[in-house]
Amino acid sequence: MKILVVEDEILIQKSLQIFLQKRGALVDVSSSGKKAIEMIKEFNYDRVVCDLMLQDITGFDVIEEAKSKYSLEQISDLFVIITAYSSEQVLEKARSYNCIVLNKPFDSMDKALGVMMKSRPNHE
């Protein structure tokens, strides 16, 4: 399984990378949203774990760019949004992509890693 972690908080980024590697995933990382877009277009990831508040652009911009390569349905499977800003507007926008949204800090580390590692069983 190949995962891209887009997160600019370096400690979160590196830790997630190692946690996911320990569970057997191949993990690429990016602190920059723009670089992440290039990587998504160039490589085929099974999952993109994406923060919303990046330094250069937002996670939503990354998702919008991914539309040029993936269908809406593929996008809802591909992206897992992680965010510390869980305001109603943000959540609503995230839901509009039908992606899984995880709040930082995670309630359960185990479950969160599980969600990132698994392909989604079905849509609600």
Added chain:
Amino acid sequence: MEDQRNSFAKTDDSNEVEPQSLRVPSGYSRLKRELQKRSSISGIFQSLEARSKNSADISEFCQALLTLKEFDSFKTIHFFKHEKGQSFAVKHEVALDSISTKDFHVNEFNTLYQRIKKSKNRTFGQESLKGFTFDILGTFLAREFSLDTHNIIIIVSRNDFLSQTQLERDLFNKVMSVVSAFFDKILRKELEAQQLQNIQLALEHLPFQVETSTSARPEFKRLPSDNFYQIKTEQTLDKADIFHQERIALLGELLNTLKHELSNPLFGLQLSAELLLMDLDDEDNLTFMNEISSSIKRSQSIIANFTELYTSNETLRAKDLEKLASEVFTLTKSESRQIKKSFHIQELEHEDFVINANSVWLAQILFNLVVNSAQALNSLQIPSPEIQIKAYLKNPVEIHVIDNGPGAPEEVMKNMFSPFYTTKEKGTGLGLAISQSLAKKLNGKIDYISKGQGAHFVLKLDYENTGC
């Protein structure tokens, strides 16, 4: 012989400041030296300064100019001023025994200003005023100035038709070379007085009263009296309320920002600590890492609790109240570190008892009371200090805050709820006043109980209260 005399004259004249005086006739030279003696610049400056101090406004100053010995031969001064940016100018016509002031058309002012500016010797005859709406008898000298705040024109006249002598022109120019600074000063003062008058007028006509505290706004020092617009106590409370509401709103915003800004890096710390814990096998390092990890978790839970506190709903059960009290104790930690604090529910009418109260206001009230007690206990260094919160969940609800300090003397008791009353060196005197007004909003009130030792406050809330 001739030659010698000439050379004497030369050496003599070479001591002059201006070398061109070599070429002027000796009679004029003498006159000029005389003139310099009589009215050296510094002499003029001093007499102008004395006159400016005794003048209330610019027209009085012009009148005083006529008493200068340099202006001996002049009878009237026409002074024109145009405050930059205004659509009108003003003309003062000044003689030794009269002053008249009129509005003056700004276009006319500008035409006159340009004409004087272009003139070389500043000497004019009556005919040069053709087309203007005012008249000056005979010949006159004029000068224009552009100051920071105003453009001005000054015209001096002898009221006769004889043309000015060179001496008169020189004296006029000499005075003009130093007078502009005084015009500037007096006109600024006039402007300031005008602005002050406007402020006063505005203050008098405001729909509410304001306090013109000179400590907060130094410009109020210029107002006629410190407590000219003193406010009433009732209104002070409203003002304090507004400040309080603003502070609460700000606090909410601040907490939100803090939550967002802190939770991300804290989460990074949490993840990496967990990761390191999995790999460490050295005992000491493991202990350290465990401590780090639990500190991070504590920080995270403080942030989470705060957010909960400030968004929690308005019906409080016994356990909510307990939580609220513990948050208040956390909030006052910096003041109450050494103090033993406790919360007890003394009476619970029934299990499902709820208080309808705005938790933020309630927390604020308890916060103020606890901080007050803590500061008193600390400053008096009371041995084994203690603060208790006791809740009686019945009708009416009573929440007591009690400490084991000396309590409040009678004098303080009488005034403690008044705004701006404080016994603390750096107190604002608003803590209890705000608490009381919040209690009122919750349809309750705070009383001070003077029985027994220590300070003892009780907040009483109606069971049915719908204060929010």
